[in-house]
Amino acid sequence: MKEPSRPSPAPELRTGQMLHFGSLFALLVVVTFVWGLLGKPSCIAFWTAVAFPILHQVWVWLAWRIELKNSAISNTIGFKGYLITFFVLFSGRFLSLAWLAFQDLGSLGLNNSAIALLTLCLLLPGLYAMYSVQRYFGMARAAGGDHFDTRYRNAPLVKDGIFRFTENGMYLYAFLLFWAIAIGFNSSAALLVAAFSHAYIWVHFYATEKPDMEYLYAPPNI
Numbered sequence: 001m002k003e004p005s006r007p008s009p010a011p012e013l014r015t016g017q018m019l020h021f022g023s024l025f026a027l028l029v030v031v032t033f034v035w036g037l038l039g040k041p042s043c044i045a046f047w048t049a050v051a052f053p054i055l056h057q058v059w060v061w062l063a064w065r066i067e068l069k070n071s072a073i074s075n076t077i078g079f080k081g082y083l084i085t086f087f088v089l090f091s092g093r094f095l096s097l098a099w100l101a102f103q104d105l106g107s108l109g110l111n112n113s114a115i116a117l118l119t120l121c122l123l124l125p126g127l128y129a130m131y132s133v134q135r136y137f138g139m140a141r142a143a144g145g146d147h148f149d150t151r152y153r154n155a156p157l158v159k160d161g162i163f164r165f166t167e168n169g170m171y172l173y174a175f176l177l178f179w180a181i182a183i184g185f186n187s188s189a190a191l192l193v194a195a196f197s198h199a200y201i202w203v204h205f206y207a208t209e210k211p212d213m214e215y216l217y218a219p220p221n222i
Helices: 017-037 043-070 078-103 112-137 169-174 176-184 188-216
Strands: none
Touching: 017 043, 017 188, 043 078, 043 188, 078 176, 078 188, 112 169, 112 176, 169 176, 169 188, 176 188
């Protein structure tokens, strides 16, 4: 059955990207300045941990927009290939941050009680958000499955788990896991990268995801 046409063309590759790269540049200026104030710790580990969020989100931007334009991702590496790359880069965000945090262990100067309390407060909602995504939303859908398969677009709005409290549990709460890693290792450098990663995912939301959602979920022309 032919899919109903949509009232507007798919977002162009460049749509929202002035906001994306302008915000990224501003964030990197701030990150570089604060890293300098911290004494420029663990140079290789630090910039590797910064690079993974950028590589991940640039990959998602390119893959989504190319797919919406001409289905080139589906016709080459396929949705499975996209997902593998997505989750390799996503895992890299956690692993590179943990590596940095280990290299910079103890620099934040918190006592053990504060570390335990703060880490628990960050870890619990973060883990609950990830569980909710897996249990009620599905990782493939969370990774942008609606750009590749119309079945995801017809799925009902999730109102269970963390999504009872917010429509965007992934960005609001799941990213607290990065903060938990930084606090757990008592690392100021990792905390800076966690803040960058959390801010940058909201740039992705407004610059890339929101325009795509407005297209994908617009009422079709029958």
